[in-house]
Amino acid sequence: MGIEVVVEGLTMSFGKQNIWQDVSLTLPAGEVSVMLGPSGTGKTVFLKSLIGLLKPQQGRVLINGVDMVNSPERDIYETRKLFGLMFQDGALFGSMTLFDNIAFPLREHTRKRESEIRRIVMERIELVGLLGAEDKLPGEISGGMRKRAGLARALVLDPQIVLCDEPDSGLDPVRTAYLSQLLIDLNARIDATMLIVTHNLDIAATVPDNMGMFFRRRLVTFGPREVLLTSDEPVVTQFLAGRREGPIGMSEEKDAALLAAEAAGSASHPAGPRDIVPQLEPSPGLPPRAAVTRRRERVLRMLDQLPPAARAAIRDTYARGAAAPTLTMPAPGSGS
């Protein structure tokens, strides 16, 4: 089962450039989370900080009692083996076949026999739908296949925490839909804690249990998906709608005058309630996701602390899938 990742008060700068400050969140064990944010807000830097490849100046990242920021390098190295990492650029070795690329972590980090390696690699290749392509070089296959090869490689060491940096970039809409399903199926199979950085709004709407967003050197929000999907924060609504109007500009933040001008004309974009698309279910034949029950209990326990719109959306979600007899939901209108 997946492992909880607790981030406390993380602050990161490169020289004088502050990337983000005081970031705190918990990735619940075995749940799927998505991180959004405009380009350059430090999402990749955040992923690298979780595995201890970058060292924030302040704060902690706790995994099984090991602090990936401040613990001895030996402990960090050991804990890093719990992770499977799918890089933004695929990061395959161009001169190696897909098979050898995917086998690489096993050959590097384990002493498994070649027959055992073959079994594991072929299993992962099948999982991501690349059977038959194992002898091809990365340059001979499409971008989408390279992405899936990167995912297969992230999975060979049976990771308990899976980090995916923009798994969808460069994929067509249909491939992206398959990828979304693949991520959910993967979670059902291995119950790993997953964090996906993406700009893709369909993935954001259908895959995660939890969502967060970076903007202006802060973690704007992180919590159950319903919170972000019903949020009125201008930066969140702008991002989710893919609009130019709002605080996010092309190169950096917009200046105040432009924002004021937009606000004056904002009647054309009323911030009405948005429909929440149901989360994807695992494909037929797969076990249910183990995190679903844990998540429901966790979220219902925190219901009182959530904004009213999110609360209503969560009640709606769980009322729709009302199969669970143990479900106890606060009556509508309780709380603030």
Ligand SMILES: Nc1ncnc2c1ncn2[C@@H]1O[C@H](COP(=O)(O)OP(=O)(O)OP(=O)(O)O)[C@@H](O)[C@H]1O
């Ligand atoms: N090793 C580094 N040294 C110095 N600055 C860095 C380093 N890595 C990243 N940065 C800076 O940190 C900022 C955030 O970069 P990051 O790659 O995390 O953004 P991102 O949110 O992943 O963007 P995108 O969505 O485009 O991938 C950028 O300004 C980048 O130049």
Ligand SMILES: [Mg+2]
């Ligand atoms: Mg990035």
